[in-house]
Amino acid sequence: MLLSDVVAASRDVAEVAGRKAKVARLADLLSSAQPAEIPIVVGFLTGELRQGKVGVGFATIRDLDVGASPSPSLTVQNVDGLADELHSISGPGSQIEKFDALRAVYGRATSDEQEFISRLFLGEVRHGALDGVMIEAIAAAAEVKAADVRRAQMLRGDLREVAETAITEGVEGLADVGLELFRPLQPMLAKTAESLEGALDQLGTAIFEWKLDGVRVQVHRNVDNVRLFTRNLKDVTDRSPEVAEIVRGFPAKQFVLDGEVIALRDNGRPFPFQVTMGRFGRHSDDGADLPLTPFFFDILHLNGTDTVDDGAQRRLERLMSAVPERFRIPQLVTADLGRAQGFLDEALEAGHEGVMIKSLDAAYAAGRRGAAWQKLKPAHILDLVVLAVEWGHGRRTGWLSNLHLGAFDPATGEYVMLGKTFKGLTDEMLEWQTERFIELETHRRGHVVYVRPEQVVEVAFDGIQASTRYPGRMALRFARVKRYRDDKRADEADPISVVRAIFEKATA
Numbered sequence: 001m002l003l004s005d006v007v008a009a010s011r012d013v014a015e016v017a018g019r020k021a022k023v024a025r026l027a028d029l030l031s032s033a034q035p036a037e038i039p040i041v042v043g044f045l046t047g048e049l050r051q052g053k054v055g056v057g058f059a060t061i062r063d064l065d066v067g068a069s070p071s072p073s074l075t076v077q078n079v080d081g082l083a084d085e086l087h088s089i090s091g092p093g094s095q096i097e098k099f100d101a102l103r104a105v106y107g108r109a110t111s112d113e114q115e116f117i118s119r120l121f122l123g124e125v126r127h128g129a130l131d132g133v134m135i136e137a138i139a140a141a142a143e144v145k146a147a148d149v150r151r152a153q154m155l156r157g158d159l160r161e162v163a164e165t166a167i168t169e170g171v172e173g174l175a176d177v178g179l180e181l182f183r184p185l186q187p188m189l190a191k192t193a194e195s196l197e198g199a200l201d202q203l204g205t206a207i208f209e210w211k212l213d214g215v216r217v218q219v220h221r222n223v224d225n226v227r228l229f230t231r232n233l234k235d236v237t238d239r240s241p242e243v244a245e246i247v248r249g250f251p252a253k254q255f256v257l258d259g260e261v262i263a264l265r266d267n268g269r270p271f272p273f274q275v276t277m278g279r280f281g282r283h284s285d286d287g288a289d290l291p292l293t294p295f296f297f298d299i300l301h302l303n304g305t306d307t308v309d310d311g312a313q314r315r316l317e318r319l320m321s322a323v324p325e326r327f328r329i330p331q332l333v334t335a336d337l338g339r340a341q342g343f344l345d346e347a348l349e350a351g352h353e354g355v356m357i358k359s360l361d362a363a364y365a366a367g368r369r370g371a372a373w374q375k376l377k378p379a380h381i382l383d384l385v386v387l388a389v390e391w392g393h394g395r396r397t398g399w400l401s402n403l404h405l406g407a408f409d410p411a412t413g414e415y416v417m418l419g420k421t422f423k424g425l426t427d428e429m430l431e432w433q434t435e436r437f438i439e440l441e442t443h444r445r446g447h448v449v450y451v452r453p454e455q456v457v458e459v460a461f462d463g464i465q466a467s468t469r470y471p472g473r474m475a476l477r478f479a480r481v482k483r484y485r486d487d488k489r490a491d492e493a494d495p496i497s498v499v500r501a502i503f504e505k506a507t508a
C-alpha cells in the first residue's frame with residue numbers, strides 16, 4: 001500500500017465530523033491493505049509506531065530541508081522500515097546517522113507525505129482516529145462485532161495485532177484471543193462519583209474499597225516467575241523486589257492481580273504519595289530502606305482460567321482464595337448508606353484518599369472508564385489569592401490561563417505561593433479573568449503577568465505535598481478552580497497556617 005493512501009485517509013478523517021463517516025473511510029482503507037500491512041496502517045493512523053519512540057526530535061525534522069517528490073512512490077513498509085532503522089541507531093554519531101536516514105526517505109516523499117511522516121515520528125498524529133473509532137473501523141472491515149474486537153484488544157493490548165487477526169481470521173480468530181501471562185492488560189478505570197448516595201442509587205448493592213494513594217500495579221505470576229507492570233504497561237519488577245518476594249508466598253501459583261503498592265509508616269499509615277513514588281522510581285536491591293507493600297483488589301486470571309468476563313463479586317471470591325487478607329485492600333459489600341459512610345470515614349481516618357465503589361456484576365473492562373467503577377475522594381477546599389497568571393497556548397491562546405496561587409503569611413507580611421492550576425476554568429471564566437487580571441497587573445516577565453493580590457479564588461485539591469520549588473516548602477496536589485469569590489476580600493482568604501495544618505495532619 002502506498003503511503004499516500006494512508007495520508008489521504010488521514011486527511012479525510014480529519015475533515016469529516018461524523019463518527020460513521022470516519023469509520024467508513026478507515027474501514028475502506030483497511031479492507032484494501034495486505035495482511036502484513038494492516039498492523040502498520042493501524043499504527044500510523046492511531047499514531048502508535050510499533051517501534052515506540054525512534055529518537056527523532058523537532059530540531060532534526062526542522063533541519064532536513066529536503067525538496068519534495070512530485071509524485072508518490074513510498075509504501076507504508078518503506079516508512080515502517082525507516083522507523084526500524086531509526087530505532088536501532090544509537091551511540092556516538094547516531095544523530096548524524098538518523099539525519100541521513102531521514103533525509104534519504106524524505107527525498108522520495110511528496111510534501112503531504114513529508115508532513116505526515118514528521119507528525120508520525122514526533123507523536124503528533126491528530127485527526128480523530130482514536131482507538132474507539134479505529135475499533136469500529138476494524139470491525140467493519142472484518143465484518144465482525146465491535147464488541148469482539150474490543151474484547152480482543154483488552155486481552156492482547158495491541159490494536160495493531162488485533163486488527164490483523166480480525167481482518168484475516170474473522171470472529172474465530174478473535175475468539176481464540178485470551179489473556180497471556182506476562183503480557184499486561186490496560187487497567188480498568190473509574191469515573192468520579194459525586195456522592196455516596198448517588199453511587200448507591202446508580203449501582204444498588206456495591207463493593208466498597210479503600211482508595212489508596214499508591215502506585216497502580218498489575219502482577220503476573222507463574223510459579224516462581226513474578227513480574228510487575230505499571231498502569232502504562234512497563235515492567236518494573238526490578239524496582240520492587242520485596243513485592244515480588246511477597247507475591248511468591250501466596251497460595252495460588254498462577255495468576256494476574258490488579259492492585260496498588262504503597263510505602264507505609266511503622267504505625268501502618270501511608271507516607272505521602274511523593275514518598276511512595278520516589279521509592280518506586282528508583283532501583284532497590286531489597287527495598288529494606290523503605291519497603292513497598294502491595295494491596296490487591298482484583299484478579300484477572302487464576303490457575304489457567306481467565307476471570308475478566310466474570311462479575312466483580314465472583315472475581316472478589318476468587319481473589320480471597322488466592323491472596324492472604326493482609327494483602328487485600330479492605331472491602332465492604334453493602335447497599336446501606338450508613339455502613340458505606342462509616343467505611344469511608346474509616347478509610348479517611350487511616351490516612352487514605354477515599355473509597356472505590358464497584359458494581360457487583362461488572363466484568364473487567366480493561367482500558368475503559370465507566371460507571372461500573374466509581375471513585376469518591378472528599379476534596380479539600382481553600383480560598384486562596386491569585387498572585388500571577390500565565391498566558392495560555394493552544395486553544396487558550398490570547399487568554400490568561402494558568403493561575404499562581406498563594407496564601408498570606410502574617411509572620412512575614414508576604415503571600416506564599418503554593419502552586420499553579422488551569423484546571424476547572426470554563427471559557428467564560430477565561431474571558432472574565434483575562435480582563436480582570438489585566439486590570440490588576442503590576443508588571444510582566446515573559447509570559448507571566450503579575451497582579452496585585454486582591455482576587456480570591458476557591459480551589460479544590462487532593463492534598464498537600466512537600467516541595468522544594470516554593471518558599472513555603474509545600475505544594476497543592478491536583479488543584480482545580482471551583483469558583484471566584486467576589487464576596488471575599490483578600491484578607492478574608494485562608495492564611496498559610498490553615499494550609500500548613502492540612503499538610504502536617506497528612507504527614508503525621
